[in-house]
Amino acid sequence: MLRLGHVQLQTNLLLAPIAGYCDLAFRTICREWGGVGLACTDLLSPQGLLRGTATSLDLAKTNDFDKPVGMQLYGSDPEIMAQGARWAVEHGATIIDINMGCPVDKVTKKDGGSKLLTDLPRTARIVERVVRELEKCPLDAAAWAARLGPGAPVRASAAPVPLTCKIRLCWHTADYDAGLACSPHLARALADAGVVGVTVHGRTTEDKFAGHVRLEGIARVVEAVGGRIPVIGNGDVRTPLDAERMIRVTGCDGVMIGRGALARPWVFRDTWAHLCEVGLGSRTGGTPVPPIPRAAEPTxxxxxxxxxxxxxxxxxxxxxxxxxxxxxxxxxxxxxxxxxxxxxxxxxxxxxxxxxxxxxxxxxxxxxxxxxxxxxxxxxxxxxxxxxxxx
Ligand SMILES: Cc1cc2nc3c(=O)[nH]c(=O)nc-3n(C[C@H](O)[C@H](O)[C@H](O)COP(=O)(O)O)c2cc1C
Structure with missing residues (x-):
């Protein structure tokens, strides 16, 4: 089963953040169909959370059923990111995620999102500061019982909320083509700084959403981290067979699905059933959750x-x-x-x-x-x- 730090997920499938789409209502219907190991809020502005703006609070809404849940922050100021992470811990997050992949100008012009791929020392400083803040506000065992969701193993002691990052392969496609993508050494640096898992969208920032996902780029990240932290593969997974291919070709530990879930929120149920059938349901050890039997297309x-x-x-x-x-x-x-x-x-x-x-x-x-x-x-x-x- 996929583990992110001390958080053990029930499946190795994650619902992607999709700004404007993956709200609490949508996360709920995906979870009700089954197969979702972790779902994430859309990207959140830490300034908005700290000021309590209505939009940010709406985007960060969660409840007991919506667990485990990642809260994704974007930005570039280590102190504000750290305070945003503390806010998320106090408001229901199971995992904190930092957005390092958003190619949208509004985000990158302020040095956030995938701009973080272009200045690795600065990115390391943000991550180190956030990890330090999370260590200062551990959750006790009772809080963890609520954050892990139904069926998860109980924690006996306090522990901090873990940090993950969601990255792309690198900014410039020419760098990728020349074998100079930053993602393999970035992923290693993130593991060194205390990040417990990394999701890789297999495109460059310049690709935006065009073309096909570059599975070999994800495979290079998997190879570079050498099993120190799990790598979640992401991009163009729309069917159970796509997820199987993502795992077999890249060697990743889990799969994140975004656009493929928007019309078919049951894709996690079907994909989990398929992965269990082909023996890819529990790559990282632990006690496998009973597989969901393969089900017919919903009526x-x-x-x-x-x-x-x-x-x-x-x-x-x-x-x-x-x-x-x-x-x-x-x-x-x-x-x-x-x-x-x-x-x-x-x-x-x-x-x-x-x-x-x-x-x-x-x-x-x-x-x-x-x-x-x-x-x-x-x-x-x-x-x-x-x-x-x-x-
Ligand atoms: C409209 C839109 C909004 C997105 N918003 C976010 C976001 O808030 N945070 C994030 O990390 N990725 C965001 N993404 C990227 C997705 O999480 C995912 O990495 C990408 O769509 C590739 O996966 P997919 O092919 O399964 O959709 C967004 C993608 C789209 C199309």
Missing amino acids: EAEKLATIRRFFDLMRAYRDDRYALFQINRRVSWFAKTLQRDLGNGKLESIKPFKEAVRNAKTPAEVHEALDRFAAGELRGGWEAHPEEAAV
């Missing part, structure tokens, strides 16, 4: 129930306006999984359902669209399979 009714639950959780954790905004922009992804294959390269069209959800002005109208779809309405006609439409 249409189960998928509709997931959309409904997600919508209602967003209303409960935030408000109706937020829930309507999110369901409007995400219904197409969910809807794709609801389309029936009519054969001959044709998919049932469910445009009327998507439009009914998108045009909904009230929660009652979203529920009505879901009810009507379940009753066989709001569908009709057909559209070509996406592959064929692209030709």
Whole structure:
């Protein structure tokens, strides 16, 4: 089983932070489907947390079911990062993660996110300062019982919240191509500074999200750390077979899935069942958790129930306006999984359902669209399979 410091995860699969998407409601539905070893908040501004701004507090929301949870901080000032980490410890974090991969200008122009890949001595200072702060505020055994989540082994003594980092391969693609990526020695330096695990998104900062994940770059990080800390592979994992390939090709200890979960929050359940079947469910020793038996594709009714639950959780954790905004922009992804294959390269069209959800002005109208779809309405006609439409 995957261990991050003294925190033993129940599976080696992690839900990625995706700013604007992986909120408490979404983390909850992924966990309810099963297979999630650790989920993480989207990136949080430590200044925002410390000032108590509403946006930061909303993003950092968690609860007892949402465990174990990583809280991800971004920034470049060691002192502020340390105080942000302390705030996260006091507000429910099981793990603190530092973002070293975000390529967005707003973050990198302030020297945060993947800009940290370009100044390793400074990055080491941030990490050392945060580790020192975490050591000063250990959680007692009772707090750990709540932070580790159901089914986790009980801790008998106090211990600090561990620190992980999420990195990319390096900033410039030319460096990567020349064999000069910083990620292998950065990962070693992070382990030296007290970081207990590193997630590697197998792209350069210049790649942003283009092209394919570079599995060999992740493999080099795995080789460089030589088993001192676990390495989590990340990028383009959308199916159980992708996760198996990520582990076999790179030798990584765990797999983080982001975009692949947005339409299919059951991907962790299916991937965990698959990894257990092929013997990749417990690479780092420990007591394996009983595998989830391989399950069939969720039924249409189960998928509709997931959309409904997600919508209602967003209303409960935030408000109706937020829930309507999110369901409007995400219904197409969910809807794709609801389309029936009519054969001959044709998919049932469910445009009327998507439009009914998108045009909904009230929660009652979203529920009505879901009810009507379940009753066989709001569908009709057909559209070509996406592959064929692209030709
Ligand atoms: C819209 C968007 C927002 C993201 N936000 C974050 C973030 O807040 N923190 C982070 O570490 N990575 C973030 N990422 C990167 C993802 O965590 C992940 O590394 C990347 O999407 C590759 O994994 P995937 O192919 O499984 O999605 C974001 C990615 C996208 C597409």
